[in-house]
Amino acid sequence: MALQKLANLAPRIDAEGIYAKDCLNELGTSGYFSVLDQRNDLFKAILNISKVAEVCGTTGFCMWCQFALIWYLLNSDNENLKNELLPKLKKAEILGGTALSNPMKAFAGIEKNQLKATRVSGGYIINGTLAWVSNIEQGSVFGAIALDENEPIMGVIRCDERVKLAEHIKYSTLEGSATKSVTLKEYFLPDSDILTNDIYSYLIKITPGFILLQAGIAAGIINASLEVIERSNKTHSHINAYLPFSYDSLKIELDELLKRVENTAFNINLVSSLEILQLRLDASLLTQKATNAAVLFSGTKGYFKNAKAARVQREGNFVLIVTPSIKHLLKEIDDIKKGSGCVTKWKHKVAS
Numbered sequence: 001m002a003l004q005k006l007a008n009l010a011p012r013i014d015a016e017g018i019y020a021k022d023c024l025n026e027l028g029t030s031g032y033f034s035v036l037d038q039r040n041d042l043f044k045a046i047l048n049i050s051k052v053a054e055v056c057g058t059t060g061f062c063m064w065c066q067f068a069l070i071w072y073l074l075n076s077d078n079e080n081l082k083n084e085l086l087p088k089l090k091k092a093e094i095l096g097g098t099a100l101s102n103p104m105k106a107f108a109g110i111e112k113n114q115l116k117a118t119r120v121s122g123g124y125i126i127n128g129t130l131a132w133v134s135n136i137e138q139g140s141v142f143g144a145i146a147l148d149e150n151e152p153i154m155g156v157i158r159c160d161e162r163v164k165l166a167e168h169i170k171y172s173t174l175e176g177s178a179t180k181s182v183t184l185k186e187y188f189l190p191d192s193d194i195l196t197n198d199i200y201s202y203l204i205k206i207t208p209g210f211i212l213l214q215a216g217i218a219a220g221i222i223n224a225s226l227e228v229i230e231r232s233n234k235t236h237s238h239i240n241a242y243l244p245f246s247y248d249s250l251k252i253e254l255d256e257l258l259k260r261v262e263n264t265a266f267n268i269n270l271v272s273s274l275e276i277l278q279l280r281l282d283a284s285l286l287t288q289k290a291t292n293a294a295v296l297f298s299g300t301k302g303y304f305k306n307a308k309a310a311r312v313q314r315e316g317n318f319v320l321i322v323t324p325s326i327k328h329l330l331k332e333i334d335d336i337k338k339g340s341g342c343v344t345k346w347k348h349k350v351a352s
Helices: 002-016 021-029 039-055 057-074 079-090 101-107 199-212 215-240 247-266 273-303 308-321 326-337 342-351
Strands: 096-098 115-120 123-133 141-148 151-158 163-166 180-190
Touching (some): 002 021, 002 039, 021 057, 039 057, 039 199, 039 247, 057 141, 057 215, 057 308, 101 342, 115 180, 151 199, 215 247, 215 273, 215 308, 247 273, 273 326, 273 342
Parallel strands (some): 115 141
């Protein structure tokens, strides 16, 4: 029911920037978020993200935001915080997100961390502004990293009256993702909302899943592209046959990608960071290939303002630039091959 409602709403989500909060609530009630109960449940979550992203890439991205936050809590050693928030997040009674775009780029040396923390009695005072955090509104929560004298701390930020949310930017797509800029001014983050007291070990635990879950967005948008291609072939297969790829060849590539994702998800504790990053890069490149193909197969019809082919291409472009973007992935892969990279640095911190 929720997926059908979402399918009907998807064109308006894209054109008008409607946030499908009710659909996300219904998906939560239907158990879509409850599948992520332990670390080896990652692939179940990826499949559910894919089902939603196939119908609406924007809402599929919101699914990833929610699952990423669930993942952070699932791997936290703060039992009280887990007991408070996990049941509500899994039922989508609370919607939330991940504010790790900036810190992940900061760890990679791409930009500076925008949140600063000062230790006080019982917690931290947080100050700073994040340019964009998605799937949030007043009453939401999100995971964030701030620097306390150049050492990171990570906790859950509660979007109450202390937090200023604003929408300043219009996007070419994903307007319906409830993406806000977030300003924290003298925000008190109590110790009870801290996700871990062993930050570097925790980052090593959560980062592979944080990245791999995005494969669900990619797979859903690729499947949506295949639907566009299949529909075009019903009337234009005679000319589509001259294109350098086909429905069947793209479907084989997707099936092979998903097999790799499934194997990696079930062995998330064993795979290297290089394997995770390469897999995420391959998901981006296949998304780019499939969404471009959807436009080519559709021809002029794919260039109409409300054409599904045009929408999936714009949604697919987001997979290429969301953190970690293609250029971020390539940099990190290069760093790893040179003996560095974020995870290597974190492991050195744990060992020191």
